Amino acid sequence: MPYNPALVAPMREEMVRLGAKELTTVGDVDAALGDQKGTMLVFVNSVCGCAAGNARPALRLALEHPVLPQHVVTVFAGQDLDATARARQYMGEYQPSSPSMALLRDGEVVHFVHRHQIEGRNPQAIAGDLVQAFDKHFGAGAAV
Amino acid sequence: MVVETSGPQTYVGRFDSEDDAGLHLLDVGVHEAGGNESKDEYVRRSAKFGIRVERKHLIVPRQTVARIAKLGEIAG
Numbered sequence: 001m002p003y004n005p006a007l008v009a010p011m012r013e014e015m016v017r018l019g020a021k022e023l024t025t026v027g028d029v030d031a032a033l034g035d036q037k038g039t040m041l042v043f044v045n046s047v048c049g050c051a052a053g054n055a056r057p058a059l060r061l062a063l064e065h066p067v068l069p070q071h072v073v074t075v076f077a078g079q080d081l082d083a084t085a086r087a088r089q090y091m092g093e094y095q096p097s098s099p100s101m102a103l104l105r106d107g108e109v110v111h112f113v114h115r116h117q118i119e120g121r122n123p124q125a126i127a128g129d130l131v132q133a134f135d136k137h138f139g140a141g142a143a144v
Numbered sequence: 145m146v147v148e149t150s151g152p153q154t155y156v157g158r159f160d161s162e163d164d165a166g167l168h169l170l171d172v173g174v175h176e177a178g179g180n181e182s183k184d185e186y187v188r189r190s191a192k193f194g195i196r197v198e199r200k201h202l203i204v205p206r207q208t209v210a211r212i213a214k215l216g217e218i219a220g
Contacts, residue, residue: 095194
């Protein structure tokens with residue numbers, strides 16, 4: 001059963017403030033991820049206090065970096081169930097995890113940040129890893 | 145967490161708690177020694193691609209625990 005919308009509203013708003021586009025339906029997900037071109041970050045949001053509470057600030061810090069994905073989108077695990085399940089179908093062999101972040105280039109997952117890479121770490125450390133991944137996969141020297 | 149046991153099983157999952165029964169893990173993947181994939185390959189694959197959950201909740205008796213590591217510190 002999905003969470004109370006009032007409970008997750010602040011977590012949704014935090015992502016929107018970062019410039020992420022919310023994908024709340026299967027149609028939204030297919031429109032964003034189907035035949036995806038260019039670079040994208042998919043943030044699987046979550047109410048999990050310990051991990052998601054660090055993941056969102058980490059993303060905020062990482063998005064201050066000069067090298068960025070062209071698009072940032074988000075689905076909410078445990079809330080937008082169908083949209084999240086659909087988004088996970090685009091993640092190839094990566095197992096479901098929330099919160100998590102996937103970096104995509106032309107529809108292919110090139111980097112994935114699992115919950116186990118978020119839990120127990122501070123936002124600065126997580127952001128540092130994300131920035132390295134941005135440079136590696138989205139920077140001028142990235143393999144295409 | 146990666147929990148290696150003194151037996152053939154290695155478990156990968158989220159640590160929940162510990163009590164007299166042992167370590168409580170959630171969303172657990174299980175590796176059995178002797179299969180096609182070595183324990184190290186299994187753990188590295190789990191670190192890179194995530195945990196393929198086979199058990200929602202598992203208790204590992206404390207006396208069988210041989211070694212514990214953080215999955216997040218293992219390069220996938």
